Every structure is written in C-alpha cells, then in structure tokens.
Amino acid sequence: MTALFTPYDLRSLTMPNRIWMAPMCQYSAEVFGPGAGVAHDWHFTHYAARATGGAGLILVEATAVSPEGRISPADLGLWNDTQAAALRRIASFLKERGTVPGIQLGHAGRKAATDRPWRGGKPVGPDEAWQLVAPSAVPFAQGHPVPDELTVEQIQRIVRQFAEAAQRALAAGFQVVEVHGAHGYLIHEFLSPLSNRRTDAYGGSFENRARFALEVVEAVRAVWPEELPVFYRTSATDWVTENPEDERDSWTADDTVRLARELRVRGVDLMDVSTGGITSGIRIPTGPGYQVPFARRVREEAGLPTGAVGLVTEPQQAEKILASGDADAVLLGRELLRDPYWPHHAAAALGAAKRLPDQYGWAV
Numbered sequence: 001m002t003a004l005f006t007p008y009d010l011r012s013l014t015m016p017n018r019i020w021m022a023p024m025c026q027y028s029a030e031v032f033g034p035g036a037g038v039a040h041d042w043h044f045t046h047y048a049a050r051a052t053g054g055a056g057l058i059l060v061e062a063t064a065v066s067p068e069g070r071i072s073p074a075d076l077g078l079w080n081d082t083q084a085a086a087l088r089r090i091a092s093f094l095k096e097r098g099t100v101p102g103i104q105l106g107h108a109g110r111k112a113a114t115d116r117p118w119r120g121g122k123p124v125g126p127d128e129a130w131q132l133v134a135p136s137a138v139p140f141a142q143g144h145p146v147p148d149e150l151t152v153e154q155i156q157r158i159v160r161q162f163a164e165a166a167q168r169a170l171a172a173g174f175q176v177v178e179v180h181g182a183h184g185y186l187i188h189e190f191l192s193p194l195s196n197r198r199t200d201a202y203g204g205s206f207e208n209r210a211r212f213a214l215e216v217v218e219a220v221r222a223v224w225p226e227e228l229p230v231f232y233r234t235s236a237t238d239w240v241t242e243n244p245e246d247e248r249d250s251w252t253a254d255d256t257v258r259l260a261r262e263l264r265v266r267g268v269d270l271m272d273v274s275t276g277g278i279t280s281g282i283r284i285p286t287g288p289g290y291q292v293p294f295a296r297r298v299r300e301e302a303g304l305p306t307g308a309v310g311l312v313t314e315p316q317q318a319e320k321i322l323a324s325g326d327a328d329a330v331l332l333g334r335e336l337l338r339d340p341y342w343p344h345h346a347a348a349a350l351g352a353a354k355r356l357p358d359q360y361g362w363a364v
C-alpha cells in the first residue's frame, strides 16, 4: 500500500487519496452585472477534469467573501446566492466522482483589484478599480494604491462576511472550507508586522496581530458543521528571517507554529502550508518541495495535520513526503494544470490501483 493512495479521514469525511488540488484562481468570471463572480462553463470544465483525473480533494480557487475582497475583478465570489447556485453544479459533480469538494474563501486586502496575471497582474485601471482596504495604510509595493486603514467596525463586518460565505459554500454542497490566511492577502496582512502598523487591539503583539485570523476562523467554524473539516492556508514565513541581511520585523516559522496551536484548539483540522507573498522584493529560495520543512514543523510542533504544497511534481517525491511524516497530504498546483490525470499516472508509477471512471476504466 502506498502512502499517497491510503485514504485519509478527517471528522466524518474520507478523502480517497492524499493527492489534492491546490486552490488556483482562474480569473475568469464576468466582472459586471448579474454574472459578476459567478462560475460558468470554464470553471466547471476545469474542476470536472481534475476530478475525472483522480484528485482526492479539490479546493476550488480563492473565492471572495465581498466584492472588495477580489484579487482581480474576474475572481469568483460567494457574496450572493447566484454565485452559490453556480458553484453547486461543480460541488455536486466532484462528489459524484468521489472527489471531496472544498473551497477556499478569501479577502485580498491591499492586494485586491489587480489585473489577470496574463495581462501583467498590475493594479487595474480606473474602469475596474475600487478602494482597497488593509490593516494599515501601507501599499503592497511601489506603484500599488494606498489602502484605507480598516476601522474596527469594518473588520467585524469582514469577519461576518467570511461566515456568510461559508454558509453559502455549505449550501452549495462543499464539504471542506479553507480560510485563506496566506500570500499577503488580508488575514496575512494583519499577521505580519511588515503590513500591520496598528496600535489598537489588532496590531502590535502577536496576540493582537493574530486576533483577526482567529476571529475569522471562529466565525467560520461556528457555521461549519461539526462533522466537516475546516482548513487554514498559511504563509509559514515572510522569508525575511531566512535572509540574514534583512533585519525587518516579519512573520516567521516560529509564529506559524504558535498560530497553528491556536487554530487547532479552535477546531481547524488541517493547515495547508505555503509561504511568502507579503511584499515584493524578498528573495525566496524555491526548489523541489521547498516549503515541505514548514509543513513538517507545524505537524510535529503544533500537532496539527498538514498539507504540503509547492513544487511537488513527482510521484516518488510525493510518496516520500507522506511516508517520512512531513505531511498528511500533498497539494498539487501547476502540475495538475499540466496534467489533470496526474493521480492516475502516479498510481501507475507506484503500482497502486487507478480510480478511473467506469466510462474509461473498462476500455483502457
């Protein structure tokens, strides 16, 4: 039995394998009118293909809890019921294929309102832009707009929007919800001293910077059923302390372990461990599995199950990550864009049984 194809239980769910699809924005929804933020044929085909390809769990892309929270104007949203209805079709097909349907909920904060990456990813022009919000009035980078500093009342409203979006995700049939706490978006902006300069209850000490993340998680956990898991995606480090010449105060791997303990007692079931994204110009030593050691630390030191993500591309590599206890599952991003059938190919490479649909399985 391979580790990769050993089913994995969380609460009442059983993931059929440990090859999961990482959330990946498609930046493909309509921007204006009733179709704004609504999934359509592109999204359905994209996710259906990866379910047919054998992924054990699919995390649908970062889906905005409010219009202001979109990374690009073409992001999916879950701030209305039309958006939920369109996602229902995707969740239901995934379930039918035996793939657990999950969805990532996010708010982009000061990194909102950027263009689709294939058009350069820069802040959008005035025809599509909106006023950004963030913990502090500090822009992401040069050339990016200065966000408004959120009031406490506005912060509380966003906490409620996360819970409302989670309720819609549940109504749409999703069985896993992932809170997007990574990549320099709003939750990470509160956590990191590089973006949080507040002097009230939401800034300064670790407890204060973590307050928003924990409030969001508590609000989501409160509406998400006991029997279903909640995930949290983290940026485990800002990569500042790993660059000895950079002495700025930042978010570190030690902070992540501490946060993971807090999340665990609040009912988070798994940490999806990524890194980086808080500001531009920080050197990140990427390479195969470069974020895996952070997943291991969280798993070992906080006792929280983890998903490892980032340049996991080879079946043997993925198998080793699980067999050596670095993580409980692997999340694949770009490799599943290249090859939706990666899980079937990995099964063949490792000598495990394929989970092909009947329509194909009898024939090939």
Ligand code: FNR
Binding pocket: 022, 023, 024, 025, 026, 061, 062, 104, 180, 182, 183, 233, 274, 309, 310, 311, 312, 331, 332, 333, 334, 335
């Ligand atoms: C991403 N990534 C990402 N991360 C996230 O938390 N939410 C998201 O919506 C997205 N969107 C997204 C779109 C695209 C096209 C890519 C390539 C990436 C990051 C992704 O989930 C993953 O962490 C990285 O791609 C690293 O894993 P791979 O690609 O090396 O397997």
